[in-house]
Amino acid sequence: xxxxxxxxxxxxxxFLGLGFWLFQQDSSNTANFxxxxxxxxxxxxxxxxxxxxxxxxxxxxxxxxxxxxxxNWGIYSLPLSDEQVVHNLEHGxxxxxxxSETDPQTAAKLEDFAKRYRKIIVAPRFENDAKIVFASxxxxxxxDQFDEANMVKFIEAYYxxxxxKVD
Numbered sequence: 001x002x003x004x005x006x007x008x009x010x011x012x013x014x015f016l017g018l019g020f021w022l023f024q025q026d027s028s029n030t031a032n033f034x035x036x037x038x039x040x041x042x043x044x045x046x047x048x049x050x051x052x053x054x055x056x057x058x059x060x061x062x063x064x065x066x067x068x069x070x071x072n073w074g075i076y077s078l079p080l081s082d083e084q085v086v087h088n089l090e091h092g093x094x095x096x097x098x099x100s101e102t103d104p105q106t107a108a109k110l111e112d113f114a115k116r117y118r119k120i121i122v123a124p125r126f127e128n129d130a131k132i133v134f135a136s137x138x139x140x141x142x143x144d145q146f147d148e149a150n151m152v153k154f155i156e157a158y159y160x161x162x163x164x165k166v167d
Contacts, residue, residue, distance in 0.1 A: 033157050034150060035141030035154055036139065036140050037138055045068045053083075060085075062136065062137060063090070067083045073088070073121060074121065075123075076121065076122065085135075088119070089137045090163060091119065091162050092136075092162035093119040094121075094134060094135065094154070095121045095135040096113075096114055099129075106131070106145070117155065128142075132144075134151060134154045
């Protein structure tokens with residue numbers, strides 16, 4: 001009986017140690033992911049068309065209150081409402097936005113880049129504080145110029161990883 005208890009204690013200690021080690025490994029690996037992480041502001045639905053809610057914690061937003069109807073995936077020539085596109089991020093999409101400092105050739109490169117993926121929105125967003133911003137659920141990466149290698153890394157890290165899995 002005493003040997004059984006000792007064996008059980010040893011097994012528990014091993015599992016706890018292994019679990020702690022795996023947790024540490026996972027936590028340290030987040031530093032290897034691209035962009036910046038933001039605290040989850042939830043996924044509360046607000047009335048379609050409403051803009052009344054607590055402020056978002058990132059520019060553009062990466063989570064938080066949003067409309068119940070998401071935007072269609074694709075390329076837009078006019079800005080979309082933050083409250084609409086946040087719903088797309090919740091579904092695992094990536095929002096590629098660019099500000100008024102972005103030249104038409106770069107915007108065209110972003111559009112061509114986005115055509116490789118299904119769950120992408122490309123649209124101008126004049127409130128951006130960087131020329132180009134990639135946003136996913138709780139993550140942002142800002143670019144001063146088209147940088148395909150790092151843009152691909154962002155997509156590979158966060159594409160289709162929102163809290164709601166929707167095809």
